[in-house]
Amino acid sequence: MLDKILTSIKVGELTVDTRLEKADFKADETVSGKVILKGGNEDEEVSRIRLTLLEPKEGSSENTDFGESDKVLQMYEIKSEQVVEKAQSVEKPFEFRLANFDLDKTTNALVLRTHITIGDGKDSEDEEEIRIQ
Template sequence: MAFFDKVFASVGIGSATVDTKLERDRYTPGETINGVVEIRGGKVDQQVDDIYLSLNTTYLKESDDKKYNVTATIDRFRITSPFTIGKNERKEIPFSFQLPLDTPLSIGRSKIWVTTGLDIKNAVDPGDKDFIQVVPNQLMNAIFNAVDGLGFRLREADCEEASYKVRGRLPFVQEFEYVPTSGPFRGRLDELEVVMRPSGNGAIELLLQVDRRARGLGGLFAEAAGLDETNVRLTVTSADIPNLQQQIQSVIQRFS
């Protein structure tokens, strides 16, 4: 019977299982995530070569004029060296890692989750999937409030594949697409796209795409040629929060 237990374990039947328990499920970019990986042995002793945590999301990729969702690994963390998990043994391995600053926010269709896996030779890799909520930090919240205060309404938020000129270490950026419904830019802009790129010193680089509304025949030709869009970069810090709305308004006005 022991022989058959070993055979079954090698194909994932009666083998080790894994369950990750996070300290909480709500974080801001840059915060530390703490938790415990619980491993339960199967019907036989098994060598575990590696335990890893992967932080994942999805983004839209375009090919042949079609858009489709692709899973991307934001970061990957190895949390232990090789060890043996005994028959029916239970182990708890604590872990800690920093949520990367460029992790997308849980807004719109953007989902973020942690995947846990064990590398076990000749066995199916048992996995575990835990979703987390990534919420804006103080400066990000101030940016959202400033844009809202200028009369813009968030229409869509999504992670999309980006060009090498715009992307950071990841192949995508998270875009927040706004439309003006009131305030000084209603009737002047079609939309405003905002991308936030946090840096390690607490600053955020804002990439703004200002899409002007066509005015007259010349405006229609400009819109058809894509000349009605202007890309602007603006770096802000926590010190700018009291005057953030005025700063963003001033930048948009120059190109609207």
């Protein structure tokens, strides 16, 4: 019974945490940080790590068909085909240059979404805010 409860709330699965070197950036600056993969109760095969820089749009939500979608500004992929072992922590450093964007005047910050594709079809995501000066 306890196993079913833990599985239903996704306790024990691989998790992802994205950490940026800093939160404030200028156009054309290099964004650097690391993606931390934390193994759960079993080994997981990671097939892809994708970072997507988004400009959030008012009223957008990935869980609704209403409102505008977030605008994708830039994508970066970390080559990673490896097994994250049970309870293991793996750090994947990354670095990419911010392009010069035409941002909406109401945009205060961008979102860096990290999407991990796991071999058996499960996924994990994390989001961090990036402020553009």
